[in-house]
Amino acid sequence: MPSAVDTPAHDPAIDAIIDVRGLTKTYASGFQALKGVDLSIRRGEIFALLGPNGAGKTTLISIVCGIVNASSGTVSADGHDIVRDYRAARSKIGLVPQELSTDAFESVWATVRFSRGLFGKPRDDAYLEKVLRDLSLWDKKDSKIMALSGGMKRRVLIAKALAHEPQILFLDEPTAGVDVELRHDMWEMVRRLRENGTTIILTTHYIEEAEDMADRIGVINRGELIVVEDKATLMRKLGKKQLALQLQAPLEQVPDALASYPLELSADGQTLVYTFDAQAQETGIAALLRRLHDHGIDFKDLHSSESSLEEIFVSLVRKGREVRA
Numbered sequence: 551m552p553s554a555v556d557t558p559a560h561d562p563a564i565d566a567i568i569d570v571r572g573l574t575k576t577y578a579s580g581f582q583a584l585k586g587v588d589l590s591i592r593r594g595e596i597f598a599l600l601g602p603n604g605a606g607k608t609t610l611i612s613i614v615c616g617i618v619n620a621s622s623g624t625v626s627a628d629g630h631d632i633v634r635d636y637r638a639a640r641s642k643i644g645l646v647p648q649e650l651s652t653d654a655f656e657s658v659w660a661t662v663r664f665s666r667g668l669f670g671k672p673r674d675d676a677y678l679e680k681v682l683r684d685l686s687l688w689d690k691k692d693s694k695i696m697a698l699s700g701g702m703k704r705r706v707l708i709a710k711a712l713a714h715e716p717q718i719l720f721l722d723e724p725t726a727g728v729d730v731e732l733r734h735d736m737w738e739m740v741r742r743l744r745e746n747g748t749t750i751i752l753t754t755h756y757i758e759e760a761e762d763m764a765d766r767i768g769v770i771n772r773g774e775l776i777v778v779e780d781k782a783t784l785m786r787k788l789g790k791k792q793l794a795l796q797l798q799a800p801l802e803q804v805p806d807a808l809a810s811y812p813l814e815l816s817a818d819g820q821t822l823v824y825t826f827d828a829q830a831q832e833t834g835i836a837a838l839l840r841r842l843h844d845h846g847i848d849f850k851d852l853h854s855s856e857s858s859l860e861e862i863f864v865s866l867v868r869k870g871r872e873v874r875a
């Protein structure tokens with residue numbers, strides 16, 4: 551399927567820290583979870599990978615992190631092929647998985663030290679202390695993991711992922727089931743990591759999270775990347791604006807003479823909504839208002855709104871389904 555936005559997902563001109571080419575994955579069941587994904591992640595960016603349930607997000611991340619084998623295609627992390635040069639590639643990457651699978655009987659401190667050791671990194675207690683302080687976990691360093699709240703456990707997963715000083719951090723649904731306050735703390739922390747030069751790739755179902763945080767957005771649907779774009783460009787290119795006019799007197803229907811305008815009348819006949827392209831130079835609003843006036847349609851109030859990333863996302867995924875139908 552052609553990309554809805556014509557920026558190539560793989561761009562040799564950019565300084566890519568992760569390079570994915572022609573990646574496919576067919577599980578033993580015969581299910582094809584990835585159908586030829588090309589993607590370059592820029593060094594130092596926050597990249598949000600969006601997609602409905604079962605789209606292939608976790609499969610993609612798991613392949614890059616060496617947990618799942620690809621069926622075909624290649625991936626490199628900071629220049630290291632993830633198969634041929636597995637250790638070097640993996641040492642560049644930290645993964646915060648969706649599921650909490652940390653040893654409940656260990657202390658926080660033992661857990662992060664162990665994680666660092668796994669990557670053969672020399673002991674550096676000062677670094678680990680900083681990681682725990684940044685995650686507001688320092689006063690819990692001697693607590694057993696099982697004695698922590700869900701939000702704290704999630705932060706321990708992040709501390710574990712950062713223990714070996716990775717340059718790339720994958721966060722798979724970092725804020726699922728996390729309360730609003732903690733979610734905002736997490737966003738703050740992710741931004742701080744990025745300021746320190748870490749490249750962040752996150753998957754999320756909270757689209758406002760991507761809208762708020764990401765530099766670029768990729769949308770994956772049924773194993774295909776359907777869009778990769780700068781967030782701002784995506785919203786500009788695919789966003790729609792709407793002008794809602796609250797009428798002085800209700801209408802029964804849009805007059806035939808205005809049929810050529812993309813107008814919708816609310817069920818109560820009180821509001822006319824005009825949808826226009828956010829990118830267009832000529833919005834057509836002035837002409838529309840004149841026509842309304844000519845037809846004796848007056849309004850008492852008006853307001854405009856822009857589509858959210860959520861609306862753009864839903865329409866992209868829906869379009870993908872229509873193309874296949």
Ligand SMILES: Nc1ncnc2c1ncn2[C@@H]1O[C@H](COP(=O)(O)OP(=O)(O)OP(=O)(O)O)[C@@H](O)[C@H]1O
Pocket residue numbers: 577578579581582583601602603604605606607608609610
């Ligand atoms: N081990 C497996 N064997 C067979 N099919 C699998 C396996 N793991 C995942 N799948 C299937 O591959 C597809 C993609 O799954 P994946 O977990 O990558 O999706 P996701 O985008 O991360 O979804 P979610 O948002 O629900 O976490 C799904 O249809 C899933 O059922």
